[in-house]
Amino acid sequence: MRTIVLTITMLLLTINLGEGENTMAENGKIRVLVVTGGHGFEREPFLALFKSIEDITFREVEHPKAHDLFKPDAAKQYDVLVLYDMWGNITDEAKANFVSLLKQGKGxxxxxxxxxxxxxxxxxxRIIGGKFRLQKSVEGGVEKPASTFKHGVRFTVKIADPNHPVTKxxxxxxxxxxxxxxxxxxxxVKPLLTTDEPTSGKTIGWCHTYGKSRVVYIQLGHDHTAYENPHYRRLVAQAIRYASAK
Ligand SMILES: [Zn+2]
Structure with missing residues (x-):
């Protein structure tokens, strides 16, 4: 029964993509898959950010369904993965599919x-180029404290390289x-954004390559005060364009 339901779901998904978003490649737009789940967020203002970017089309997939879209056939339907998830479990198969996408150059x-x-x-x-530790841990014999967070901080983001495509x-x-x-x-990693804000790490945006893929990480983006910030919107748009290039 589960297999049947899954097959029907996948079939509907394929039909949906076939009729709608597959045409995006034809009209020259970058096809984005936005992955969410595992952490709450303000969905409407978050998605409004992507609606504001004229040269992309996107769809959102929420865990636990996201890993199905890492499979090779499903991954043909998008050019860039935007990760806004905080998920814990992943099967060996999904890990292998994810890594395989990056070895082929999916941004x-x-x-x-x-x-x-x-x-x-x-x-x-290693894929992201960094890690937020949910709890203290011992790495290489060294005890590292848990990472920290603070809401609602007004601070200045510094552009580390105004000539890089992400921050141009x-x-x-x-x-x-x-x-x-x-x-x-x-x-x-190559630092793209820094800050002197004392509650923050110094480097808060970067890029690097993993396999053949361009990977960009931007620490910003908790809620609508970030989503609606025009500088944040520009950063995300330029990061998607950069990551979409092979
Ligand atoms: Zn947050």
Missing amino acids: VVALHHALAGYPAWDEYA GMKDFEIVDETYGNFDVSPN
Whole structure:
């Protein structure tokens, strides 16, 4: 019975994509899959951010359904994965599908609490280029404290490289958002955004490549005060465009 339901669901999904969003590639728009689940958020203002980006089309998939869309055939229907999820469980099959997508060059833009996803899967931190520790842990014999967070902080975001495609044309800007402290950033990433705000880690936006994929992480994005910030909208739009290029 479960298999039948799943098959019908997948069939409906295919029909839906076939009639609607598959035409996006034809009209030159970037097809985005927005992954959510595992952490609450203000859905309407969040999705309004994506509706405001004219050269993309998107659909949202919520866990536990998201991993089905990491399968090779389903992944043909989008160009960029936007991760706004904070999920824990992942099967070996879904891990392999996810890594395989990145080895082929599927772009990834990870936002905000996606830094805390899959805490038991070490490769995920290597994919994102950083990690928010939900609890203190011992890594390489060194005890590391849990990461921290603070809501509603007004602070200045500094553009580390105004010539990079993700931050091109942008100047330092102010935002009211949740800050994260004490999280890991891989030494191999290219910093794009920094801040001197004391409740925050220094580097709050970066990019790197994993496999053939361009991966961008932007720490900002807790709620509507970020989603509606024009500088944040521009960052997310430019990150999607950058990640979509092979
Ligand atoms: Zn948050």
